[in-house]
Amino acid sequence: MARVIAIDGPSGAGKSSVSRLVAKRLGYQYLDTGALYRALALYLTRKGVDPEGPDDKIVNVAKDAEIRLDGERVFLNDEDVSDAIRTPEAGHHASVFSARKSVREYLFKIQKDAGQSCDIVAEGRDMTTVVFPDARVKIYLDASEAGRAARRYRQLNEKGMPITMEEALDDVRERDFRDKNRDIAPLIRSEDALYLDTTNMGLEAVVNRIIKEAQ
Numbered sequence: 150m151a152r153v154i155a156i157d158g159p160s161g162a163g164k165s166s167v168s169r170l171v172a173k174r175l176g177y178q179y180l181d182t183g184a185l186y187r188a189l190a191l192y193l194t195r196k197g198v199d200p201e202g203p204d205d206k207i208v209n210v211a212k213d214a215e216i217r218l219d220g221e222r223v224f225l226n227d228e229d230v231s232d233a234i235r236t237p238e239a240g241h242h243a244s245v246f247s248a249r250k251s252v253r254e255y256l257f258k259i260q261k262d263a264g265q266s267c268d269i270v271a272e273g274r275d276m277t278t279v280v281f282p283d284a285r286v287k288i289y290l291d292a293s294e295a296g297r298a299a300r301r302y303r304q305l306n307e308k309g310m311p312i313t314m315e316e317a318l319d320d321v322r323e324r325d326f327r328d329k330n331r332d333i334a335p336l337i338r339s340e341d342a343l344y345l346d347t348t349n350m351g352l353e354a355v356v357n358r359i360i361k362e363a364q
Contacts, residue, residue, distance in 0.1 A: 152177070152268040154363055155276035158290035159336060160240075160324040161297025163347045163355065164272040167290065170356045172270040175363065180263050182273035182280075183243070184223045185256050187234035188216045190243040192225055193252075200242070204251035211255050236310060237320060244324050247274075248331040274328055277339040286363045287342035290355070296348040297321050 158164050172179035192214040198207055217224040222231045246252050260280050263269055277287040298318040305312045328336040343362055347355050
């Protein structure tokens with residue numbers, strides 16, 4: 150297996166921004182697992198698949214979804230869905246579908262294979278515990294609930310997706326509950342992961358700390 154830096158943490162902790170920059174600085178590939186879940190959830194939703202439906206139906210429909218990451222862009226069967234998967238609705242569907250065993254098993258191989266061919270920085274909810282338990286470096290990024298909601302608020306408003314602070318806070322709390330209480334691969338902090346609270350840390354400080362750990 151190539152060198153893997155695995156980064157887990159709750160929604161809004163800064164995983165994506167941090168992971169992209171760490172990968173760029175080290176010359177690694179960035180694996181945005183959240184984009185994979187969002188793209189697959191978008192495909193399943195478009196096909197009218199019930200997230201509470203039978204696993205065989207989910208697998209049967211999912212097999213026709215071809216997801217490709219090209220830098221910052223995400224393609225679903227050659228359609229650029231980079232913007233479509235970043236809406237609050239898409240995030241909700243991704244969170245719901247990600248609790249299904251069939252969905253996690255379907256995307257597991259794609260994620261695992263990425264760590265075989267090149268050095269990567271993989272971020273998500275179960276990178277350190279399930280997908281890459283033997284990763285060279287394990288990081289758990291966290292932040293206060295209010296801090297994560299503020300980040301969510303800024304991100305969506307900057308993208309022209311109006312949302313109130315109250316809605317952002319509700320979204321963070323809802324995701325936290327689903328991520329930490331699902332039966333399959335819940336979000337937990339790996340005992341051997343470096344814990345970083347990013348609430349009062351700047352982006353550069355977090356990136357530098359992770360690079361130091363990697364070196």
